[in-house]
Amino acid sequence: MRIPCPYCGPRDAHEFTYLGDATVTRPDPAAPDAAAAFHAYAHLRDNPAGPHEELWYHGGGCRGWLRVTRDTLTHAITGARFAADSSVSAPSVAKDPS
Amino acid sequence: MRYSFLSLLANAVTGQKLWSAAWRDAKPKPAYDAVIVGGGGHGLATAYYLAKKHGVRNVAVVEKGWIGSGNAGRNTTIIRSNYGLPGNIPFYEWSMKLWEGLERELNYNAMVSQRGILNLYHSDPQRDAYARRGNAMRLHGVDAELLDREQVREMLPFLDFDNARFPIQGGLLHRRGGTARHDGVVWGYARAADRLGVDIVQNCEVTGFIRDGDRIAGVETTLGPIRAGKVGLAVAGNSSRLAAMAGLRLPIESHVLQAFVSEGIKPLIPGVITFGAGHFYVSQSDKGGLVFGGDIDGYNSYAQRGNLPVVEDVCEGGMALMPLIGRLRLLRGWGGIMDMSMDGSPIIDRSPLPGLYLNTGWCYGGFKATPASGWCFAHAIAKDEPHPAAAAYRLDRFATGHLINEKGVGAQPNLH
Ligand SMILES: Cc1cc2nc3c(=O)[nH]c(=O)nc-3n(C[C@H](O)[C@H](O)[C@H](O)COP(=O)(O)OP(=O)(O)OC[C@H]3O[C@@H](n4cnc5c(N)ncnc54)[C@H](O)[C@@H]3O)c2cc1C
Ligand SMILES: [Zn+2]
Numbered sequence: 001m002r003i004p005c006p007y008c009g010p011r012d013a014h015e016f017t018y019l020g021d022a023t024v025t026r027p028d029p030a031a032p033d034a035a036a037a038f039h040a041y042a043h044l045r046d047n048p049a050g051p052h053e054e055l056w057y058h059g060g061g062c063r064g065w066l067r068v069t070r071d072t073l074t075h076a077i078t079g080a081r082f083a084a085d086s087s088v089s090a091p092s093v094a095k096d097p098s
Numbered sequence: 099m100r101y102s103f104l105s106l107l108a109n110a111v112t113g114q115k116l117w118s119a120a121w122r123d124a125k126p127k128p129a130y131d132a133v134i135v136g137g138g139g140h141g142l143a144t145a146y147y148l149a150k151k152h153g154v155r156n157v158a159v160v161e162k163g164w165i166g167s168g169n170a171g172r173n174t175t176i177i178r179s180n181y182g183l184p185g186n187i188p189f190y191e192w193s194m195k196l197w198e199g200l201e202r203e204l205n206y207n208a209m210v211s212q213r214g215i216l217n218l219y220h221s222d223p224q225r226d227a228y229a230r231r232g233n234a235m236r237l238h239g240v241d242a243e244l245l246d247r248e249q250v251r252e253m254l255p256f257l258d259f260d261n262a263r264f265p266i267q268g269g270l271l272h273r274r275g276g277t278a279r280h281d282g283v284v285w286g287y288a289r290a291a292d293r294l295g296v297d298i299v300q301n302c303e304v305t306g307f308i309r310d311g312d313r314i315a316g317v318e319t320t321l322g323p324i325r326a327g328k329v330g331l332a333v334a335g336n337s338s339r340l341a342a343m344a345g346l347r348l349p350i351e352s353h354v355l356q357a358f359v360s361e362g363i364k365p366l367i368p369g370v371i372t373f374g375a376g377h378f379y380v381s382q383s384d385k386g387g388l389v390f391g392g393d394i395d396g397y398n399s400y401a402q403r404g405n406l407p408v409v410e411d412v413c414e415g416g417m418a419l420m421p422l423i424g425r426l427r428l429l430r431g432w433g434g435i436m437d438m439s440m441d442g443s444p445i446i447d448r449s450p451l452p453g454l455y456l457n458t459g460w461c462y463g464g465f466k467a468t469p470a471s472g473w474c475f476a477h478a479i480a481k482d483e484p485h486p487a488a489a490a491y492r493l494d495r496f497a498t499g500h501l502i503n504e505k506g507v508g509a510q511p512n513l514h
Contacts, residue, residue, distance in 0.1 A: 013405065046338070
């Protein structure tokens, strides 16, 4: 399996580390249903047979986090972009006021 | 026909013509007391114990392919009871006890072979961890012996003891572990269940559920609807797909594990050996081939085949442990899809939907669990409460924090 890293080009899956489902997002710890939401976030998965959005870390290359679209039935990869560019909301970073 | 010395003799003198089919190829009836989805070892064992122990004989096992075409026929056949955590030890030991009486129970040769399993250690901390695990096992009445380097050398002189990076220091020996013939287990349970009246329906895929309000009241299949008082899922790597049809999300990811067989050689490996410094386990089949495997491929997969990096990794592990296999040819490799749960341990429980029961999350180790899994799942289905040996395998443990994480790696299925 080769993963087309947007920075490094197509590279052997060996160079990457898998994190898992990219569609789960960390809930708000202050929300009233936080316990249930964190349980779902940490443990429950759609685990689809077909296209799957997932996170891979390119440790043997550019060290970027990628969001990869891969078919779990065929292992075919139809897309890979930097996770930071994805629609997944990244934790907001406080701006330096100066 | 019961297998016996007389039946062998009668067939020997009549040209093997008296044998009858081991089980009926049943067509589904419109309704059953219980329907078990999945004709692997777990599903068939569940049906057998439902009929045998609980008197529930109006049971069907529905299987989308042929029985044993899933992981039951794809695993490396290792059976053992060398777990370390309280929730696990009594369950796997109960399974081992059932293995020890299985062939007599089923009147079937499942080739259960307790020739021992040796987990090698290569460092002081690993020795300490194995000593601790061995102690935990012995406290529960399971056999375990900590061997030093010379004791291992006596048993297995061909291992690479002086490997520069991972010299072998000793091993944890579990003599009652070993292997069983995986197809034999499937066929044995199928035949025994069939004799108690269980319908085994092959080439029948479950495509949805019948509901009565909140209740699951049967299954939709490619052979039509089948109503059932209770529906049990034992579909190994496909649990999430079936659960999704019922509107449930499970703490499960599906992952592929590969296995390999070499060409046949003369007897070399007496029991099962595992390499402690990497992930590699090997035994020798009765036909002479070395049967081995290692890590899972590590990402969600429903393709019953793997990829090359793991082939390389497994073979490297084998070479580091026993360089003498270097010129052996690999005959075959294949993959199976397993439910990897979020804590690495199984689930045997009622589901949140009345009428639906779950048997899932067997990760790497479900083959050895086959008898006890069937035993405990049948209990859960018949009595609506967990069997004491499987009381820790509740679905709600993920929400309550009572995880059973043998490897302590967190909610990362690909690391279990
Ligand atoms: C390569 C490999 C090596 C392994 N080695 C070992 C080992 O050495 N020791 C050990 O203890 N464990 C091992 N395991 C794990 C073990 O094989 C499994 O955990 C165990 O077999 C799973 O239970 P089962 O036998 O019932 O599953 P399966 O045999 O997979 O049964 C599930 C059945 O459900 C059927 N099914 C799925 N969906 C549907 C549907 N919609 N309708 C109807 N039927 C359906 C499937 O066709 C399948 O036959 C290994 C697994 C693999 C893949
Ligand atoms: Zn890269």
